[in-house]
Amino acid sequence: MTAPSVAPAGRPRLRLGGPVGVVYLALVGVYLVGWLAVAARGGDFVTVGNTVTILQNSVALGLVAVGQTYVILAGSLDLSVAYLVSLTSLVTAQTMQTAGVVPGVLAALAVAAVVGLGNGLVVTRLGVNAFIATLGMALILRGYLEHNYTGPAGAVPTSFQHLGYDRVGPVPVSVFLLAATVAVTWFVLRRTRLGHHIYAVGGDEEVARLSGVPTTRTRVTAHVLCALCAGLAGVFLASRLGAGAPWAGTEAQYDLVSIAAVVLGGTLLAGGRGGVAGTVGGVLILATLDNVFDQLAVDPFFKNVVRGVVIVVAVALYARRGVDARRRRMRGGS
Amino acid sequence: MTGTGRVSDAAHRRRIPAPLAGLRAVAPVLVLLVALLVALAVVDPGFFDPERLLAFLRRSAPLVILAAGQYLVIVSGGFDLSVGAVVTTGVVVAAELFNLAPGLPWLVVVAVLLLGGLLVGVVNGIVSTVFAVPSFIATLGMMLVLQGAVFFWTQGAPRGYLPEDYRMLGRSAVPGAEWLPWAVVVLAVVGLAAVLFMRSDTGRTLVATGDNDVAAGLAGVRVARLRTLAFALSGVAAAVAAILVGGFTGVSAQAGSGYEFQAITAVVLGGVALGGGRGSVVAAMAGAFSLQALFTLLTLLGVSGAWESAVQGVIVITAVAVGGISWSRRSRRTHQPVREPV
Numbered sequence: 001m002t003a004p005s006v007a008p009a010g011r012p013r014l015r016l017g018g019p020v021g022v023v024y025l026a027l028v029g030v031y032l033v034g035w036l037a038v039a040a041r042g043g044d045f046v047t048v049g050n051t052v053t054i055l056q057n058s059v060a061l062g063l064v065a066v067g068q069t070y071v072i073l074a075g076s077l078d079l080s081v082a083y084l085v086s087l088t089s090l091v092t093a094q095t096m097q098t099a100g101v102v103p104g105v106l107a108a109l110a111v112a113a114v115v116g117l118g119n120g121l122v123v124t125r126l127g128v129n130a131f132i133a134t135l136g137m138a139l140i141l142r143g144y145l146e147h148n149y150t151g152p153a154g155a156v157p158t159s160f161q162h163l164g165y166d167r168v169g170p171v172p173v174s175v176f177l178l179a180a181t182v183a184v185t186w187f188v189l190r191r192t193r194l195g196h197h198i199y200a201v202g203g204d205e206e207v208a209r210l211s212g213v214p215t216t217r218t219r220v221t222a223h224v225l226c227a228l229c230a231g232l233a234g235v236f237l238a239s240r241l242g243a244g245a246p247w248a249g250t251e252a253q254y255d256l257v258s259i260a261a262v263v264l265g266g267t268l269l270a271g272g273r274g275g276v277a278g279t280v281g282g283v284l285i286l287a288t289l290d291n292v293f294d295q296l297a298v299d300p301f302f303k304n305v306v307r308g309v310v311i312v313v314a315v316a317l318y319a320r321r322g323v324d325a326r327r328r329r330m331r332g333g334s
Numbered sequence: 335m336t337g338t339g340r341v342s343d344a345a346h347r348r349r350i351p352a353p354l355a356g357l358r359a360v361a362p363v364l365v366l367l368v369a370l371l372v373a374l375a376v377v378d379p380g381f382f383d384p385e386r387l388l389a390f391l392r393r394s395a396p397l398v399i400l401a402a403g404q405y406l407v408i409v410s411g412g413f414d415l416s417v418g419a420v421v422t423t424g425v426v427v428a429a430e431l432f433n434l435a436p437g438l439p440w441l442v443v444v445a446v447l448l449l450g451g452l453l454v455g456v457v458n459g460i461v462s463t464v465f466a467v468p469s470f471i472a473t474l475g476m477m478l479v480l481q482g483a484v485f486f487w488t489q490g491a492p493r494g495y496l497p498e499d500y501r502m503l504g505r506s507a508v509p510g511a512e513w514l515p516w517a518v519v520v521l522a523v524v525g526l527a528a529v530l531f532m533r534s535d536t537g538r539t540l541v542a543t544g545d546n547d548v549a550a551g552l553a554g555v556r557v558a559r560l561r562t563l564a565f566a567l568s569g570v571a572a573a574v575a576a577i578l579v580g581g582f583t584g585v586s587a588q589a590g591s592g593y594e595f596q597a598i599t600a601v602v603l604g605g606v607a608l609g610g611g612r613g614s615v616v617a618a619m620a621g622a623f624s625l626q627a628l629f630t631l632l633t634l635l636g637v638s639g640a641w642e643s644a645v646q647g648v649i650v651i652t653a654v655a656v657g658g659i660s661w662s663r664r665s666r667r668t669h670q671p672v673r674e675p676v
Contacts, residue, residue, distance in 0.1 A: 126655035129608050135595055136651035143644020256415075256474055269468045301490070304482025312467055312475035319466035 067229025088234025116227025421590025424576025455569025504581010544610025
């Protein structure tokens with residue numbers, strides 16, 4: 001836990017030996033193994049079409065995981081995102097049915113912001129552990145959803161389905177949505193005061209507070225940003241499904257899988273280290289795995305088994321590197 | 335909440351032999367439990383009939399046992415998200431075993447499940463200690479693996495049934511004492527064992543490890559081995575819960591879903607700090623009873639199944655917030671975020 005408090009912005013970002021480099025090496029490894037496995041069965045893996053499919057299938061989880069990155073870096077986490085994705089997909093579709101596209105998106109994001117604000121305030125003002133606070137929020141959202149919905153509801157206009165299905169050249173529009181969110185997040189985390197505060201709070205809240213960082217405001221903001229990303233995922237899924245669905249976020253277990261993706265991306269679960277570039281790598285690893293299994297027609301239940309093993313093994317590899325690095329630092333006495 | 339938090343304070347407090355010291359640690363959750371029981375008595379005057387009360391204890395047994403196991407992991411500084419999946423796997427494996435070998439003695443199946451739970455726990459422990467994977471991720475991975483394996487094996491529709499003599503532990507009464515369900519006996523044995531374990535040197539060392547694993551390690555504690563033991567016992571507790579749940583509800587691929595979060599919630603309701611080092615096992619089990627009492631109360635009040643989880647969420651947040659306030663006033667320390675020992 002004795003991570004030296006190095007300013008994150010000053011670090012070189014693309015070293016193969018660095019944490020992010022390892023994530024992308026792992027991604028390349030998964031991709032190559034997938035290629036071999038699919039090619040051995042006579043399938044095509046490295047085609048533009050297939051690569052685009054992988055990207056397309058990364059969007060929803062990617063948006064949620066990017067949001068999760070904010071809160072995990074700040075030393076928190078959010079277990080309510082899965083139900084929030086479901087809720088915002090329904091809000092989007094139902095508002096669009098009556099009021100149009102722009103109000104629909106705004107309503108979904110407003111709902112998400114309120115939920116994130118609630119999470120943040122419960123964590124900071126009431127001093128409830130983030131695990132319990134966001135689990136409680138998840139239960140509240142679940143109660144609301146189960147009471148009011150039994151199946152898909154609302155409908156989005158055809159014009160809005162362009163977000164889910166259209167392409168610019170070979171690249172789906174939704175991938176640009178994810179890319180833009182990632183770019184904004186990267187900028188916020190690396191180039192703004194808020195981002196530095198998030199790292200500081202996640203590294204050691206007490207030290208950050210004593211150094212004059214507004215810890216409460218920073219954590220609340222991180223929770224709101226996380227919820228907004230989940231809201232975007234809800235909007236995207238509404239566009240993709242053509243309606244809102246109470247299972248949109250829960251079926252894929254976005255709450256736990258997004259946390260796994262962030263940690264798979266080399267971010268420390270305890271907070272203060274990591275970044276959004278790693279998260280994207282983690283999400284792409286999971287999406288590539290999914291794609292390989294689909295191509296090999298692997299039993300969907302068996303997918304979960306391999307997924308669980310891959311997550312644990314990858315994190316174990318990073319953890320070993322972390323332990324070695326720390327030992328070296330200690331011995332070097334620098 | 336346990337009052338003080340620093341290592342020295344905790345060590346100092348543990349030297350106080352008076353039963354009062356233990357009571358202080360359990361007090362807030364007892365207030366909650368008593369409040370819920372009073373509410374139950376008001377809503378349903380017949381609730382305290384011995385027979386109904388024992389039925390309540392019997393229903394609480396799986397969650398209380400899971401909470402005791404979860405407590406060991408949490409107090410040593412980790413999480414165990416795999417217990418729900420272990421319960422499901424236990425129920426399904428038992429049914430499949432009886433399906434494969436219809437005449438199998440039930441004790442053999444019980445032994446297989448207990449060993450299986452032990453094995454799962456040991457793997458969780460080794461992955462999170464030797465391989466330094468945060469226990470949240472290690473046990474999440476275990477959960478995905480077990481869930482996937484159960485569904486893959488059964489294709490979502492488990493076959494087989496559980497014979498009467500196996501289901502006895504879950505739903506029958508002790509012969510000769512028809513008022514006493516077996517589940518309550520199991521609960522009492524597990525509860526007693528948990529209390530005795532936490533009073534032993536090993537149990538106290540476990541708390542010290544959760545409080546500060548570096549200090550414990552420097553003091554000669556074999557931290558990795560001890561944490562693995564906590565996970566192993568949690569796995570065994572989950573297997574015991576699986577035997578009881580199988581007896582209650584029969585075979586289902588959803589038998590244990592949600593139990594992991596309920597168990598963690600129960601432990602936190604008992605005032606045990608996530609991150610380790612603080613809280614008592616009695617309080618954790620009282621937290622589980624409180625949660626079960628809350629479920630019962632909501633059912634009696636006719637809160638619709640859908641709203642039940644929302645009310646549960648509000649009450650859990652409120653209870654933890656209120657507990658946190660009285661605690662921080664005494665020790666003047668802000669709460670700690672989730673901290674994984676790395």
